[in-house]
Amino acid sequence: MSHERDLPNGLPPTPPESSSSPEAPQDISIEIGTSTYRISPEAQQYLGSQTITGEYEKDRSILIVHEPHYSTDAHFNLYKFLEAFFKDNPTLVSKTIFLAEGVPANQPVSVKILIKTEPHPSDQLIWETLNTFLITGYMAYEWKYQHGIPIIGTENPILYRLSARTSIIPDETTQLVHRLSIVARNQTVAQTLTQQLATHKDPILFIGNGHLTESIEDKHIQAMQQHSEPVKILTPEETAQLRGFRNWRLHDYLHQERIGYHSITTAGWNLGLDSSKNANKYRRLFIAQQTNDYQGYIDSLLFERTQHVVTNPSPEAAAQFVKAYLAQGPGNPDATSAHEKGLSLSARGKFAEAAAWYSAASAAAPNFPGYKVDLQEALFQEFASRVINIVRDPGKKFSIKPLTPADLPIFGPGIEADHYHKTSQFRQKFSGTPGVEEVTRSAVDPYTKWEARYGAAFQIKTAEVLGPERVRALEERHKLPDGGINRIDIATKTNVAIECKNFRGWVRPRMVPDWIDQAVRRLEPDTQGHVYSAIVIVIPENQNTQDTQQKIDQHVKLKFPELAGKIKVCRLAELQNTLSK
DSSP: OOOOOOOHHHHHHBBOOOOOSSSOOOOOEEETTTEEEEEEEHTTTEEEEEEOOOSSSSEEEEEEEOOTTOOOHHHHHHHHHHHHHHHOGGGGTTTEEEEEEEEEOOOOOOOOOHHHHOOOOOOHHHHHHHHSSSOOHHHHHHHHHHHOEEEEEEEEEEHHHHHHHHOOSSHHHHHHHHHHHHHHHHHHHHHHHHHTTOSSSSSSEEEOOHHHHHOOOOHHHHHHHSSHHHHHHHHEEEHHHTOOOOOHHHHHHHHHHHHHEEEEEETTOSSOOSHHHHHHHHHHHHHHHHOOOOOOHHHHHHHHHHOOOOOSSOOHHHHHHHHHHHHHOTTOOOOOHHHTTTTOOOGGTHHHHHHHHHHHHHHHOOOOOOOTHHHHHHHHHHHSSSSSSEEEEEEEEEEEEEOTTTTTTOOOOHHHHHHHHHHHHHHHTTTTSSSSHHHHHHHTTSSSSSHHHHHHHHHHHHHHHHHHTEEEEEEEEEEEEOOEEEEEEEEEETSSSOOOOOOOSSTTTHHHHHHHHHHHTTOOOTTSSOOOOOEEEEEEETHHHHHHHHHHHHHHHHGGGGGTEEEEEEEEHHHHHHHHO
């Protein structure tokens, strides 16, 4: 791979100095094509502080708007900015084109299906749809106002897929390949822009600012050329696309073509994913895009209502969401019915096939190596078909070890239906017991962390051993005088508190003191004077209860002698005998 840096002369892009003037906001004049347009104070209120301009001799200019990627706030503000901007500059409508990141070069994107689904979308509906990742702020604007502004892609599809695939793998080598793919994509973006200028004089390009300002340092390219790891990451067609790539920023291509630019960001844009949960949603969408099967993803969105947006859009999938959203009506914000319909793998086509294949592969091999960890993890997050543990190995980049103890509520082919059937039976059997809905919801929700599902399943098994005639409540809560809350897994009608400790491995040294501290808290009287008579800690069948009970008794004797005999530990099979003593 070559990495020429024969850049045209000119200043690098730099943000303008900010003004400290206390005067009221004024119009900002910008050039698009060879015409001057204004950004009014009304439009400015939707913009962030970062602006970049190309300082060099130019023949014409473009407007670049930073693609907000996974910030819904910024996408909604982009929609509102365009609303104000085109109101102030109506002549731009017939002369512009929207150039889209994430779509193959020169491929049109139509929002007609959205218009057909809902021709008069409210801002609330637009906000909800932006929350799905499936369209962008500028597509939302065209959906709302239906000007007929063309939306055209700018991407080399092979390199874009490489960027998407490598963006969610955290190891250093893969991230270098990811950054390289971003820079390599700039050439196709610049070529597409130049071609479209022949027919659309005043274009607006929507793309991440990293394309505009960032290239790869020579030392990183040299490091990649000295190691074989990048070759393992790349497919043959990706290698071919990267061979001889030009290490140019988009700024450099624009300068070469004497095309000036004014780049803006919308308010609300952020650099990183807010949490691991949102990162998992981001991964799930990449998988939906690769298989072109969005239904399971849409079902989960109706249940979760995410808050982030990705670049690669699908108005068709967004229209499916809009139909489902409108069908819900305002009285059903959690979309429980849609979520319930999404519980079966059999209705998900390509997704079910892929999930079954990966489930079988990971079960057959104790270590499932390779860079496809992102695909595997995303499938598991989407379907909760198997709980996995990603581990580092000195000899490999990643390996995956399935965590599949017999009592773990996994949702793979052939297991999911049985688990839901058993949970449904439990819900019916304990229908009159307070807390049953909370526990069963935790046990079956595929988007709850596996630890919580694991714990809820064990809690259900424990309650079944007792039967509804002996259980007063699940998830019983009592307020303590200091404002704290006592939460009990299972409260019996004989006033015993049962704590279910479902864990893998062995009883670690820190566990027993933690359990005792928690039990002491559970035995405190609440604000109504209620106090439990005893605590029973139920642990997995493969544990040594005698050894654990000795540790508990020793610790209680030293620190809480007044509670001697009130904290018992047992396995599930021993629960009945323990309660009868």
